[in-house]
Amino acid sequence: MLDINAQGKEFPEFKFEIERCKIKELCMAIGDDNPIFYDKKIAIKEGYTDTPAPLTFPTVINFWGYPEIWDRMIEIGVDVKRLLHASEEYEYFEPLYPGDIITGNVSVESVRSGGVMDVATFKSTYKRDGKVVLIARMKIVVMLQGE
Amino acid sequence: MALPDYNTIEEGYELPSLTKPPIEQVQLIKYAGASGDFNQIHTVPAYAKEAGLDGTITHGMLMMGILGQMISSWAGIKAVKKYSVSFKSISKPGDILIARGSVKKKYENEEGRFIDCKVHVEDKDGDIKISGKATIKFD
Numbered sequence: 001m002l003d004i005n006a007q008g009k010e011f012p013e014f015k016f017e018i019e020r021c022k023i024k025e026l027c028m029a030i031g032d033d034n035p036i037f038y039d040k041k042i043a044i045k046e047g048y049t050d051t052p053a054p055l056t057f058p059t060v061i062n063f064w065g066y067p068e069i070w071d072r073m074i075e076i077g078v079d080v081k082r083l084l085h086a087s088e089e090y091e092y093f094e095p096l097y098p099g100d101i102i103t104g105n106v107s108v109e110s111v112r113s114g115g116v117m118d119v120a121t122f123k124s125t126y127k128r129d130g131k132v133v134l135i136a137r138m139k140i141v142v143m144l145q146g147e
Numbered sequence: 148m149a150l151p152d153y154n155t156i157e158e159g160y161e162l163p164s165l166t167k168p169p170i171e172q173v174q175l176i177k178y179a180g181a182s183g184d185f186n187q188i189h190t191v192p193a194y195a196k197e198a199g200l201d202g203t204i205t206h207g208m209l210m211m212g213i214l215g216q217m218i219s220s221w222a223g224i225k226a227v228k229k230y231s232v233s234f235k236s237i238s239k240p241g242d243i244l245i246a247r248g249s250v251k252k253k254y255e256n257e258e259g260r261f262i263d264c265k266v267h268v269e270d271k272d273g274d275i276k277i278s279g280k281a282t283i284k285f286d
Contacts (some may be wrong), residue, residue: 025177026182029180029181029182029212031213055224056208063183067183087233088211089229089232090229095224
């Protein structure tokens with residue numbers, strides 16, 4: 001059962017450096033062969049300052065930069081074995097590039113406990129040099145076991 | 148790779164679709180390492196069976212990545228201002244996934260000219276795996 005009082009809770013800040021190879025690795029796993037992700041010269045020709053991070057790169061920042069999120073979820077009562085990812089949302093302000101040092105802040109934006117399921121939304125705010133570059137929201141659902 | 152002229156886009160305009168090769172187990176292993184999502188329901192068949200599944204299932208975020216590939220192949224990275232999906236049904240190794248999108252709304256405001264696109268991933272039987280929305284800004 002989710003702790004309703006967890007709403008508004010902010011987890012400790014973390015830092016993550018975006019590595020060129022991690023961008024390539026994610027694109028290769030997706031099977032995205034767009035050269036802007038692999039070749040700096042082509043990326044520059046297309047108007048970027050370097051090979052940009054692909055649209056779903058924030059998942060790398062969270063899993064690799066803040067693996068403690070699982071423990072934090074357990075602490076607020078999420079049964080991670082029965083967790084379903086309901087939705088994921090990104091708001092982009094600036095492209096992310098290799099070498100960027102990103103500061104991440106994860107908070108519990110909302111918590112709802114219904115009859116058959118708990119629903120929680122986690123908000124991640126990513127900053128570079130103090131400026132917000134991206135906001136991510138992950139909604140999870142935990143099915144409650146029937147008695 | 149360049150976006151078409153804003154004036155030539157109408158509501159209902161279809162984005163170039165993307166048909167992927169079948170999902171392979173090794174792709175899920177690569178995706179686990181790349182993303183850092185090591186939930187074994189995606190990589191270890193015995194673990195997935197213990198969890199009540201027939202076998203391993205595709206990472207939902209890999210499907211969002213595939214849909215993102217379709218969007219950025221068309222619009223690039225800078226023009227995409229918002230992108231969101233809901234996860235609808237599971238996908239397994241062997242599935243052929245197809246990413247599609249169409250323009251739902253075209254509008255201008257003080258921040259610029261935009262389109263909202265409805266986007267989704269389906270399998271070859273038309274079963275929707277994920278669906279969502281992307282907002283693209285034009286220069």
